[in-house]
Amino acid sequence: MEILSSQASGHVPVTIITLKGALDGSNYESLIAAGRSAHAAGAKAILLDLSELTFMSSAGLVALHNLYAILKDETEPDPEAGWATLKTVGNAGQAGGQPFVKLLNPQPAVKRTLEITGMYTFFEVHTDRETALQSF
16 A cells, blocks of 8 residues: 655645555554654644545554544554454544544445445545545
């Protein structure tokens, strides 16, 4: 998987992390590390561009949850805990949204993974980059 990072402005500065390839157990920690780096550099909002992400395993879901925790300044869940980590997500997604991490254009296979696991309602999902940026 390739991870690219860039900056853009909406109502607030937004870090855009673009994922290319497959997000799975072999590389999910790289995404968590990218989130930590962005946060350490001052990021308060991350837009994950999933338009070129072809696959996401449950490890990818753990990485998404960790990004949320990093930006919320919460203690990061243990990524090695697997599904137990995902059970700590809580109720933030009940109304569609926590304001820290948003998703852009998940491809059908990735969207399906997010829907099956209930993560699609936890993250605000956009199909248009400008609309996504302005939503922060």
